[in-house]
Amino acid sequence: MRLQKYLSESGVCSRRKAEEYIAAGLVRVNGDVATIGQSVDPENDVVTVDDKVVAERDSLVYYKLNKPRGIVTTCSQPWEKTILDIVDIPERVFPIGRLDKDTTGLIILTNDGRLSNYLMHPRYEHEKEYVVHVYGTIDDIALDRMARGVRILNDTVLTRPAKIRRINSWAFSIVIREGKNRQIRRMVEAVGHEVKKLKRIRIETLSLGELPEGACLRLTRSEREDLLRRVIPIDPSRIVGQ
Numbered sequence: 295m296r297l298q299k300y301l302s303e304s305g306v307c308s309r310r311k312a313e314e315y316i317a318a319g320l321v322r323v324n325g326d327v328a329t330i331g332q333s334v335d336p337e338n339d340v341v342t343v344d345d346k347v348v349a350e351r352d353s354l355v356y357y358k359l360n361k362p363r364g365i366v367t368t369c370s371q372p373w374e375k376t377i378l379d380i381v382d383i384p385e386r387v388f389p390i391g392r393l394d395k396d397t398t399g400l401i402i403l404t405n406d407g408r409l410s411n412y413l414m415h416p417r418y419e420h421e422k423e424y425v426v427h428v429y430g431t432i433d434d435i436a437l438d439r440m441a442r443g444v445r446i447l448n449d450t451v452l453t454r455p456a457k458i459r460r461i462n463s464w465a466f467s468i469v470i471r472e473g474k475n476r477q478i479r480r481m482v483e484a485v486g487h488e489v490k491k492l493k494r495i496r497i498e499t500l501s502l503g504e505l506p507e508g509a510c511l512r513l514t515r516s517e518r519e520d521l522l523r524r525v526i527p528i529d530p531s532r533i534v535g536q
Contacts (some may be wrong), residue, residue: 297323297332300341302407304348307388309411320344355385356513356521357403360505367392367401377401381510390414391497394476399424399494400502403510412525413497419471420525423496424478428487431463436485440468446480453481467495498524 295303301312301321313330315321321328322342334341341348359381361367366374367389377389387403390410404410413420441458445451457469468478479489495502499520505511513521 295334295336297321297328297334297341298330299407300334300336301343301348302411305354305386305388305405305407306343306348308390308407308414310414311388315343354406355383355387355404356406356409356518357381357383357387357510358500358502358505358513358517359389359401359403359510360502360507361393361398361401362508363396363398366395377403380508383510391473393494394479397492397494398507399492400497400500401494402497402500409522409525416472418525420498421469421471421496422473422494422498423467423469425461425465425467425491425493425495426478426482426489427465427491428482429464429490430487432466432485432487434460436487437466439485440481444481444484446474446477446484453477456481464490469496497521 297316298309298312301307301315302309306312307315312321316328316330316332319327320343323332323334323339325340328341359377361377362380364375365380366376368376378387381403383403385405387405388410390402390404390413393399393401402409402413412418437458437460440453441456443453443455446453451474453474454470454472456471459467461467470477474480478492482489493502500513500517
């Protein structure tokens with residue numbers, strides 16, 4: 295098995311993050327520094343990450359968190375409070391995707407690297423829904439421009455069409471199928487406004503619901519299977535277990 299896949303399926307991190315760990319020299323196989331693309335035998339090889347032995351995962355777990363403002367999404371960030379600092383989860387998990395420090399809302403925490411790979415890869419175009427509050431009022435012309443696509447990043451990138459629904463004169467919801475860095479904030483700036491609050495309320499079929507800010511809950515069986523059925527094209531019962 296490829297080392298990146300093994301680390302992902304063991305619940306250490308996503309496959310992409312595994313490549314970063316390997317490139318940084320943090321991963322060893324039988325005591326030797328690993329290389330990207332290396333194969334391992336899960337039955338016989340001893341794999342360590344930052345001198346901690348990787349054990350095969352017994353079961354897959356899935357949680358949703360309402361990330362508060364001021365918390366960074368990454369698992370480890372010097373001098374910053376991270377998501378894993380504010381949750382009390384017995385299993386080793388990692389967050390799927392990122393929300394910037396000032397953005398609140400839905401984050402999935404899991405040890406299922408396959409789900410992470412599907413949700414993070416841009417080719418799958420998974421829906422993400424946000425509620426946006428701006429300073430002042432925003433007119434229909436600005437909302438229509440964002441819905442059709444606007445140029446961001448010094449006019450080098452044209453955003454894809456989005457679904458936008460007005461909530462009131464200063465707030466709207468937006469559904470996007472891409473995830474460029476600070477994309478929604480940049481889209482709002484492109485039409486002459488500034489974001490006051492930004493909150494993610496849905497990832498595909500999984501909704502934040504009434505989960506309080508800072509709270510974390512294990513997904514219900516229905517939430518878990520609906521999400522896996524949507525993003526992974528195999529029978530969810532083969533992944534989820536009991």
